[in-house]
Amino acid sequence: MDVSLTTRRLRLRQPVPRDAERIALFLNNFAVSGNLSRVPYPYHLADAKAWLATWRPDEPPDRTGFALDLPGEGLIGQVSYHAGNDGAAVLGYWLAQPFWNRGFMSEAVAAAVDWYFAATAADRIRSGVFHFNQASLRIQRKLGFVETGECQLLCLARGEEVRHIDTELQRSVWAERRVA
Numbered sequence: 280m281d282v283s284l285t286t287r288r289l290r291l292r293q294p295v296p297r298d299a300e301r302i303a304l305f306l307n308n309f310a311v312s313g314n315l316s317r318v319p320y321p322y323h324l325a326d327a328k329a330w331l332a333t334w335r336p337d338e339p340p341d342r343t344g345f346a347l348d349l350p351g352e353g354l355i356g357q358v359s360y361h362a363g364n365d366g367a368a369v370l371g372y373w374l375a376q377p378f379w380n381r382g383f384m385s386e387a388v389a390a391a392v393d394w395y396f397a398a399t400a401a402d403r404i405r406s407g408v409f410h411f412n413q414a415s416l417r418i419q420r421k422l423g424f425v426e427t428g429e430c431q432l433l434c435l436a437r438g439e440e441v442r443h444i445d446t447e448l449q450r451s452v453w454a455e456r457r458v459a
């Protein structure tokens with residue numbers, strides 16, 4: 280879906296090939312990749328270029344995502360969806376470490392969730408965190424995600440399976456939150 284969204288401080292837009300340098304710069308950081316399942320460490324420019332080469336702006340909502348663009352700065356992170364094995368979309372995200380703890384990801388994820396429920400008839404969005412990722416769990420809880428279980432999930436950067444807290448957000452919960 281070739282969509283861009285605007286939040287108070289950010290622009291959420293489609294990734295483009297010239298994002299490769301900044302993606303590689305920020306993802307080649309174990310503090311970031313060690314919290315993600317599908318990002319290797321070290322992470323090279325070639326990894327970013329290869330990933331961007333697979334990007335298609337015309338994919339359905341459960342296979343798309345956004346680059347987070349901070350005006351005057353450029354790309355500072357990403358929010359994306361991939362199709363889960365039970366049919367529900369799975370939300371993932373990362374923010375460059377220099378920009379942590381300023382509310383950017385809470386702002387971006389809220390916009391991406393809002394967009395997803397408006398663009399689809401899905402009744403829920405799945406997500407989750409590795410068990411030590413309290414900042415990410417806090418974002419999800421604030422937005423209405425609840426914990427649904429645990430699993431062991433491969434973390435590429437760590438080269439091992441890690442205990443993962445599974446979460447999901449129901450459309451009805453999101454709708455109530457919006458009118459509250």
Ligand SMILES: CC(C)(COP(=O)(O)OP(=O)(O)OC[C@H]1O[C@@H](n2cnc3c(N)ncnc32)[C@H](O)[C@@H]1OP(=O)(O)O)[C@@H](O)C(=O)NCCC(=O)NCCS
Nearest residue numbers: 311314372373374379380381382383384385413414415417
């Ligand atoms: C997790 C991540 C996305 C957070 O982004 P961010 O923009 O710093 O998050 P926000 O500032 O919007 O919100 C973080 C919240 O967690 C809280 N928090 C931060 N560190 C915390 C910690 N160690 N324990 C508990 N809460 C914490 C913050 O106070 C804030 O809550 P608040 O809004 O109630 O004050 C970012 O650190 C990141 O990209 N990390 C690496 C990749 C990653 O973890 N991705 C998510 C995988 S599930």
